Amino acid sequence: MGSLYKLFKENITQYSMVIALVGIMIFFQITSHGILLKPLNITNLILQNSYILILAMGMLLVIVAFQIDLSVGSVAAVVGALAGIMIINNHMPVALGIIISLLLGALIGAFQGFWIAYVRIPAFITTLAGMLIFRGLTYVSLKGTSIAPFPSSFQKMSTGFIPDFFNGQGLHITTVVIGLILTALYVLYEIRKRRTQIKYDFEVLPKGLLVVKILLIVIVLNLFFYVLAIYKGIPNVLVLLLVLIAFYTFITTKTTLGRHIYALGGNEKAARLSGVKTQQVIFMVFVNMGILAALSGLVFAARLNSATPNAGSNFELDAIAACFIGGASTAGGIGTIMGAIIGGLVMGVMNNGMSLIGVGIDWQQTIKGLVLLIAVAFDVYSKSKSA
Amino acid sequence: MSDIILEMINITKTFPGVKALSNVNLKVKQGEIHALVGENGAGKSTLMKVLSGVYPYGSYSGEIMFQNKLCEFKNIKQSEYLGIVIIHQELALIPFLSIAENIFLGNERSKHGIVDWNETTKRTIELLKKVGLNESPKTLIANIGVGKQQLVEIAKALSKEVKLLILDEPTAALNEEDSQNLVDLIAELKSQGITSILISHKLNEISKIADSITILRDGATIETLDTKNDNISVDRIIKGMVGRDLVHRYPPRESDIGEIGFEVKDWTAYHPISSERKVCDNVNINVRKGEVVGIAGLMGAGRTELAMSIFGKSYGKRINGEIYIDGKEVHLNNVNKAIKNGLAYVTEDRKEYGLILIDHIKGNISLANLNRISKSGIVNQNEEIVHSENLRKKLNIKCSGILQKTGNLSGGNQQKVVLSKWIFTEPEILIMDEPTRGIDVGAKYEIYTIINQLVKEKKGILIISSELPELLGMCDRIYVMNAGKILGELSAKEASQEKIMELIMKQGQGV
Numbered sequence: 001m002g003s004l005y006k007l008f009k010e011n012i013t014q015y016s017m018v019i020a021l022v023g024i025m026i027f028f029q030i031t032s033h034g035i036l037l038k039p040l041n042i043t044n045l046i047l048q049n050s051y052i053l054i055l056a057m058g059m060l061l062v063i064v065a066f067q068i069d070l071s072v073g074s075v076a077a078v079v080g081a082l083a084g085i086m087i088i089n090n091h092m093p094v095a096l097g098i099i100i101s102l103l104l105g106a107l108i109g110a111f112q113g114f115w116i117a118y119v120r121i122p123a124f125i126t127t128l129a130g131m132l133i134f135r136g137l138t139y140v141s142l143k144g145t146s147i148a149p150f151p152s153s154f155q156k157m158s159t160g161f162i163p164d165f166f167n168g169q170g171l172h173i174t175t176v177v178i179g180l181i182l183t184a185l186y187v188l189y190e191i192r193k194r195r196t197q198i199k200y201d202f203e204v205l206p207k208g209l210l211v212v213k214i215l216l217i218v219i220v221l222n223l224f225f226y227v228l229a230i231y232k233g234i235p236n237v238l239v240l241l242l243v244l245i246a247f248y249t250f251i252t253t254k255t256t257l258g259r260h261i262y263a264l265g266g267n268e269k270a271a272r273l274s275g276v277k278t279q280q281v282i283f284m285v286f287v288n289m290g291i292l293a294a295l296s297g298l299v300f301a302a303r304l305n306s307a308t309p310n311a312g313s314n315f316e317l318d319a320i321a322a323c324f325i326g327g328a329s330t331a332g333g334i335g336t337i338m339g340a341i342i343g344g345l346v347m348g349v350m351n352n353g354m355s356l357i358g359v360g361i362d363w364q365q366t367i368k369g370l371v372l373l374i375a376v377a378f379d380v381y382s383k384s385k386s387a
Numbered sequence: 388m389s390d391i392i393l394e395m396i397n398i399t400k401t402f403p404g405v406k407a408l409s410n411v412n413l414k415v416k417q418g419e420i421h422a423l424v425g426e427n428g429a430g431k432s433t434l435m436k437v438l439s440g441v442y443p444y445g446s447y448s449g450e451i452m453f454q455n456k457l458c459e460f461k462n463i464k465q466s467e468y469l470g471i472v473i474i475h476q477e478l479a480l481i482p483f484l485s486i487a488e489n490i491f492l493g494n495e496r497s498k499h500g501i502v503d504w505n506e507t508t509k510r511t512i513e514l515l516k517k518v519g520l521n522e523s524p525k526t527l528i529a530n531i532g533v534g535k536q537q538l539v540e541i542a543k544a545l546s547k548e549v550k551l552l553i554l555d556e557p558t559a560a561l562n563e564e565d566s567q568n569l570v571d572l573i574a575e576l577k578s579q580g581i582t583s584i585l586i587s588h589k590l591n592e593i594s595k596i597a598d599s600i601t602i603l604r605d606g607a608t609i610e611t612l613d614t615k616n617d618n619i620s621v622d623r624i625i626k627g628m629v630g631r632d633l634v635h636r637y638p639p640r641e642s643d644i645g646e647i648g649f650e651v652k653d654w655t656a657y658h659p660i661s662s663e664r665k666v667c668d669n670v671n672i673n674v675r676k677g678e679v680v681g682i683a684g685l686m687g688a689g690r691t692e693l694a695m696s697i698f699g700k701s702y703g704k705r706i707n708g709e710i711y712i713d714g715k716e717v718h719l720n721n722v723n724k725a726i727k728n729g730l731a732y733v734t735e736d737r738k739e740y741g742l743i744l745i746d747h748i749k750g751n752i753s754l755a756n757l758n759r760i761s762k763s764g765i766v767n768q769n770e771e772i773v774h775s776e777n778l779r780k781k782l783n784i785k786c787s788g789i790l791q792k793t794g795n796l797s798g799g800n801q802q803k804v805v806l807s808k809w810i811f812t813e814p815e816i817l818i819m820d821e822p823t824r825g826i827d828v829g830a831k832y833e834i835y836t837i838i839n840q841l842v843k844e845k846k847g848i849l850i851i852s853s854e855l856p857e858l859l860g861m862c863d864r865i866y867v868m869n870a871g872k873i874l875g876e877l878s879a880k881e882a883s884q885e886k887i888m889e890l891i892m893k894q895g896q897g898v
Contacts (some may be wrong), residue, residue, distance in 0.1 A: 200769045255764050256757040263754050266743035273701060273732065273740055274755035274808070275722040333745050 016378075017326055017342045024346060028353030035356050036349075039231035042224075047158065047303065049348035050237040051076070051296040053341055055319035056326075057248045058292035060340040063323045064252075065285045066265040066332025067116065067123040071130030073315035075108050075290060076297030077138040083298055084147040084307025087154060094154045102294050108134065109290020110283070117282035131316070139309050148306030158302035160236045172233030179225030183218050190214055237299060244292075249337045261285060266333030321368070322347055325375040346371070391455075392417040392582050393551060398437055398449035407433045408447070408606045415551070415584060420577055422593040423586045425603035425628055426855065431586050432476075434603070435553050439473040440466040453551070470550030474540045474557065480528045487511040487524035490543045514542040518572055534565030541572065552576065553584045558592065570596050588685055590621045590892060602627040625888050637860035638832065640839045644863060645676035647714070648847045649730075649816045654708030656696040666692040666703055668871040674816060674847035679838065681850045681862035683887050689871035690851045691735050694818045698732040699725040712815070726755060729815035733805055733822060735851070737798075741805040744794035748786060749775040751793050751804050756812040778807040782837060799830025806837060817841060820851045835861060855884045867891060 028036045035041055055072050062069045079101050087097040112130050115121045149155075166173035190210065197204045205213070228234055252258040260281050263271040272278045296315065301307050326343025328335030347368060354364045393415040400408040408430045415421045423431050436442050438451060440460030451458045453469055460466045463473075480489050487507050496506040511524035520538040528536060537557055544552055554573070558566040570592060573583050587593050593600060600619065602609040609627050612619050650673040658664040666689045674680045682690045695702035697710065699722035710717050712728055719725040725732070734740035742751055752775045753760060760770040775789045782803045786796060793804050802822065809817060822838070823831040838848055838861065852858050858865050865882050867874045867890045874890050 196769055200773060202769075202772065254766055254768070256761050256766055257764060259750070259754065259757055259766060262746065263743050263750070266745050267739075269740050270734075270743055271754070273698070273722060273734055275699075275726045276754070277721070277723065329745075331745075333743065 017339065017346065017375075021342055021346050021349065024349050024353065028349065028356065032353060032356040036353055037227070039227050041352070041356075042227050043231050043235060045348055045352055046235055046238050046241070048352065049344060050158070050241055051300045051303070052315060052318045052322065052348065053241055053344045054244060054292055054296040054299065055315055056322040056340040056344045057244055057337055058289040059316075059319040060323050060326075060328060060335050060337055061248075061252070061261055061285050062123075062289050063320070063328045064265045064332060064335045065261050065282060066268070067282065067285065068320070069112075069123065069127045069130075069286070069289050070316050071112065071127040071134060072289065072293040072296070072319060073312035073317075074131045074134035074138065075105065075293035076300060076312035076315055077309070078108075078134040078141070078297070079105050079294040080297035080301035080311050081138045081142045081147075081307045081309070083301060084150070085141060087150060088147050088307070094151055097154075098157075098298060101298055102291055105290040105292070105294020105297075106287050107290070109287040109293070112290070113283040113286030116286060117279040135313075138311075142307060142309045144309055146306045146308040150302060150305055155302050155305055156236060157240075158237050158299050161232045162234045162236060162239065164233060168229075170230070172229040172231075175225050175229035175233040176222075178234065179222045179229075182225075183221055186217065186221070187214060240299075245337060245341060252337055257281070257284070262333055264332075318344075318347060321372045324379070325372060327379060329379070330376065343375075390417045391415070392453070393438075394450075394452040395434070395438065396450045396452070398434065398447055398451075400433055400437055400442060400447040406606055408437070410449075411603065411606070411608050413601055413608065414611070415582060416599070418577060418580055418582055419598035420573060420583045420585060420596055422597035422600040423584055423603065424588075424590065424593060424600060424624060426853075429603040429628075430606040431603055432555060433606075435473055435555060435584070435586065438466070439463055439471055439553065467547055470548055471553070472544040472547055472549045472551070473553040474537075474544060474555065476556045478533075478536050478540055480536055480539060482529035483527060485525045485527055486515070486522060486531075486539055486542075489528055489539060490514060490546050492543075494547065510546065511542075514545055517545060518542045519568070519575075532565070534561045534568065537561065537565070537569060538572070541576075549581060551582045551584065553586075555586045556588065557585070558587060558589055566592065590624050594619055594621055594624065600624060604628060621892065622885075625885055628884075628888075636832070636856070638836050638839055640679075640842060642677065642842070642863055644678045645845060647673050648676040648712065649674040649849075650711040651697060652709040652711070654693065654697070654706075654710075656692065656703035656706045659702065659704050662704060665871050667696060670708070670868075670871075670873050672849075672866055672873065674849050676815075676845045676847055677842050678864065679842060679848045679850060679862045681852060681858035681865040682868050683852070683855060683858050683865050683891075684868040685891060686853060688868045688891075690868055691820055692871075693868070694732060694820055694849075694851060697725075698722065698730060698818065701732075726812050726814075729813075731755075731809035731812055731814035731817045733809055733817060733819040735820035735824070737801050737805050741808075742793045742801060745792060747790045747792055748779065748784065748796075748804055748807075749789040752778055752789075752807045752811050755808050759811070759813075774811060775807075778810060782807055782810075783833060797826075797830075799826040799833070802826055802830070802834060803837075806834070810841070814846065816847045816849065818849045818851070821853065822850060823852075823854070823857060831857075855887055858882075858887075859884065 025036065055076070059069060059072065082104060083097055083101045086092040086100060087094060108130075112126050115126045116123045162174060164172045164174045166177075194204055194210065225234070252261070260271070260276045263274065263276055264278050264281050268278055297312060300311055304311070322344035323335060323340045324330065324343065325346050326335070326339030326341070328339060350368060350371065351364065354367065359367070391414055393413070395411065395413040398408050398411045399406070411430065411434055413434065423434070425431050437447050440463050443461045444459035451460075453471065458466070458469070481492065484492070490511055491507055496503045496510060508524050515522065515524065518538045518541050520535055520542065522531060522535065528539065531539075541552070558569055561569065566589070573585065574596060576583065585593065585597065594614070597614055599614060600612045602612070602624065604627075612623070612627070652671055654667055654670040655665060656667040658666050670693055672680070672682075682693070684690050692702050696706050697719070699719050700706050701722060710719060717728050719728060719730065738744060743754070749771060753771050757766055760767050760774065772789065779786070779789055784800050784803045784807065786800060793801055796804065819838070823834050826834070842848060850858065850861060859882055863879050865877045865887065867877065867887055869891050877886060
C-alpha cells in the first residue's frame with residue numbers, strides 16, 4: 001500500500017487531471033441521461049476536438065520551451081484557405097495539396113521562429129503580429145467568402161472511418177481486433193520495460209500492483225474500442241491523433257531534442273552553457289508548431305467541407321488552455337503531451353456535455369474560463385507548496 | 388558612553404550549515420567614519436544586513452544598541468525610521484524613473500495619496516546641492532553614470548534624515564575621479580554630523596579617510612584600529628585581514644605535473660554592451676596536465692568574463708586570441724565545440740547558470756553530454772540512470788535519489804551536481820568559477836577532494852576564486868588578474884596573501 005501511496009503522490013498533478021476528466025465525464029453522463037458516453041457521441045467528441053488536440057501537442061512544446069504562440073488559429077485558417085484554393089479552385093490532386101499545405105505551415109513557422117529565436121522579438125509580440133497577418137491573408141485569399149465543397153477523398157481525412165475487413169454486422173470487427181492488438185503491444189511493452197529495469201537493478205513496481213495497473217488500462221482500452229465498434233468503427237482522424245500522440249510522446253521523453261526543449265524552458269542560460277543550441281531549438285519548435293497548425297487547419301476544413309474566412313478563430317486559446325489545464329507550467333520547462341491531450345479532452349467534454357444538457361454558449365464560455373483559472377491556480381498552489 | 392552611536396554585541400548569525408558571524412562586536416563612535424574591512428566572505432555584508440533589519444530580529448543572536456537604545460528591527464523600514472540607512476553594492480535605483488522620483492520612492496511627498504511635485508522638486512534640488520550633483524531632478528537615472536547614481540543614492544539616504552549611513556563598496560564600480568568625489572562627500576557629511584560605516588576593498592582610500600577600522604575575518608572581529616593614535620599603513624590592514632591557519636582545511640595532494648595541456652594566447656575580449664571597454668586585455672595563461680592553476684583577483688577583475696569568453700565565446704564581443712589544447716590550435720566558436728574539445732566550465736552562479744532547478748539530478752547530470760548515452764538522437768534512459776547513480780555515489784551527493792529536484796538540494800550538493808554534470812562530459816580541462824562559494828566548510832573539503840581526484844586523473848584545473856586562502860591551499864600556480872589584465876604569476880611557494888594583495892593594490896594605485 002505504501003508504494004501505491006508514493007506512486008500516487010509523485011504523480012499527483014498527472015493523475016489529478018485524469019481524475020478530474022473522469023469526474024466531469026461521470027457528471028455529464030448522469031446529467032445528460034446517458035447521452036455523453038453513447039457510441040455516436042464518443043465518436044463525435046473525437047471528431048469535434050481533433051483539430052484542437054493536434055494544436056495542443058505543438059503548443060505544448062512551445063509552452064515547455066517557455067514561449068507562446070497566439071497565431072495558430074490564424075495559421076490554421078490561412079492554410080485551410082490556401083488548400084481550398086489549390087484543391088477546389090485549381091483541381092490540384094488532394095495528396096499534393098496536403099503536402100504543399102504542410103510545407104506552407106512549416107514556412108510560416110520558420111518565419112515566426114526566425115523573429116523569435118534569432119532577432120529575439122518576444123514570442124508574444126511576434127505571434128500576436130502573426131495572428132493579425134495570417135487572419136488578414138485568409139480574408140485576402142478567400143476574398144471574404146467560403147469555398148466548397150472539397151473532393152470526398154479530402155473530406156475522408158476528418159469524417160471517414162477505417163474500413164471493416166471482416167464485414168461485421170452491427171459490430172466493426174476490425175476495430176475490436178485493433179484494440180486487441182494494441183492490448184498485446186502494451187502488455188509486451190510493460191513486460192519488456194520490467195525486464196530491462198531488473199537487468200539494470202532498478203527498483204520495480206511490485207508484481208501485484210503492476211498486474212492491477214495493466215488490467216485497468218487493458219479494460220479501459222478495450223472498452224473504448226468496443227464502444228467505437230458499435231457505431232462506425234475507428235475514425236480516420238483518431239488514427240492520425242494516435243500516431244501524433246505516440247510520435248510526440250516519443251520526442252519529448254526519449255530524444256535528445258526533447259531533453260533540450262525541456263532544459264531550455266527550465267533555464268535557458270544554464271542550457272546554453274551546457275551546449276544546448278538554444279536558438280536552433282526555439283526555431284525548430286516554431287517550425288513544428290507551424291506544421292501542426294497547418295494540419296489542424298486541413299482537418300478543420302475537411303470536417304467543415306469548406307474553407308471559410310473565420311475558420312480557426314479562438315483555436316489558439318483552446319490549445320493554450322489545454323496545455324495549462326494539463327499541467328504545463330507557465331514558467332516553462334514542465335508539461336507532458338498526455339497532459340495536454342487530457343487538458344484538451346477536459347475542455348472538449350465540457351463543451352460537449354454542456355451543449356447536451358442545454359447550457360447556452362454564453363455560460364459555456366464563462367464556465368470554461370473559470371475551469372482554466374482554477375486549474376492553473378491549483379498548479380501554482382501545488383508548486384509553491386512543494387518548493 | 389554617550390559618544391558611542393552604535394554598538395553591536397556578540398552578534399552570531401548562522402545559515403544552514405554555515406556560521407556566517409560568530410560573536411562579532413562592533414562599536415561606532417558618534418560622528419566618525421568607521422571602515423569595515425575583510426576578505427570576500429568575511430561577513431561584512433552579513434553584519435550590515437543584521438544591522439539594517441534585512442535579517443530580522445530573532446534570526447541572529449546578540450544585541451544591537453543604537454543611541455543607547457536596544458533595537459529589535461523586524462525589517463528595513465524600522466531601522467530606517469531610526470536613521471540607519473544602508474546603500475548596497477548593487478544600486479537600488481529604478482532606471483526609467485527620474486532622479487526626484489527615485490529619491491522619494493516609497494517616501495513620496497504627498498497629500499492624501501496625491502504627489503506634491505513642487506515640494507518633491509524643491510526638496511530634490513536641495514538634496515542634490517548637498518551631495519554636489521549638478522543634474523536636473525527630472526533626469527532619468529538611466530541617463531547618468533554610475534558615479535552620479537551613487538550620489539543619488541546618498542541624496543536618497545539624506546532625504547530620510549539619516550544618522551548612520553552605511554556604504555557597501557561604494558567606490559568599487561567608480562573610476563578614480565568619481566571615487567575621489569565620493570570620498571570627499573563622505574568627509575563633508577561627517578562635518579555635518581553624519582556617522583558613516585564604510586565597507587571597502589580599496590585600502591589606501593580607507594587608510595586616508597577612516598577614523599577607525601574594524602577588521603573581520605571568517606565571521607569574527609579580529610581587531611579595531613584607531614587611525615588617529617596609531618599610524619596605520621595598508622600593510623598593517625592587510626596583515627589583519629589575512630594570516631590564518633591553513634592547516635587541514637585543504638586535503639593534501641601529491642602533484643605530478645605533466646606537459647602543457649591548455650594554453651590561451653593574447654586573449655582579448657570587449658564588453659558586449661559598452662563596446663569600447665576591454666574585459667580581457669591580452670591575457671596569456673596556460674594549464675599543465677595534473678596541475679591546479681588559480682586566478683586571483685577582486686570582483687569585477689574580468690576573471691569570469693575571461694572564462695566565459697574562452698568557453699565557446701559565451702561572453703563578450705570582438706574576441707581575439709588563440710587557444711591551444713595539447714599543442715594544437717582549436718577554434719571554440721560555441722559551447723558545443725568547447726565541450727567536444729574537452730573543456731568544461733563550472734559556472735559561478737550555480738542557480739542561474741549551472742542548474743535546471745525544476746529538473747531532477749539525473750536530467751541535470753546528463754544534459755551537457757546527452758550524446759554519450761544516445762543513439763541517433765534517442766536517449767537510453769537506463770544508461771542515464773546508471774551513469775547518474777555512479778556519479779551520485781562517487782561525489783557523495785546527499786539526496787533522496789537521483790530523481791530529486793536539484794532546486795531542493797543544499798548549496799554544497801547542488802555544486803556537486805554541477806560538477807557531476809561536467810565530469811560526465813569527460814573533460815580534460817575544467818574551469819571552475821568560485822567552486823565553493825556559499826557552501827559550508829565540510830562540503831568545501833569534499834569539493835577539494837574531488838578536485839584532487841580529477842588532478843590524479845591528469846586533468847588540468849583552472850580555479851577562479853575570490854577566496855585567497857582557497858587558492859593558496861589548492862593551487863600549484865596562481866595568476867593575479869585585475870582590470871582585465873594578468874598582473875603576474877606566482878608559484879605555490881612564493882605566493883602569499885600579502886603578495887597577491889600587493890600586486891592588486893599596487894596596480895590599483897598606479898592607475
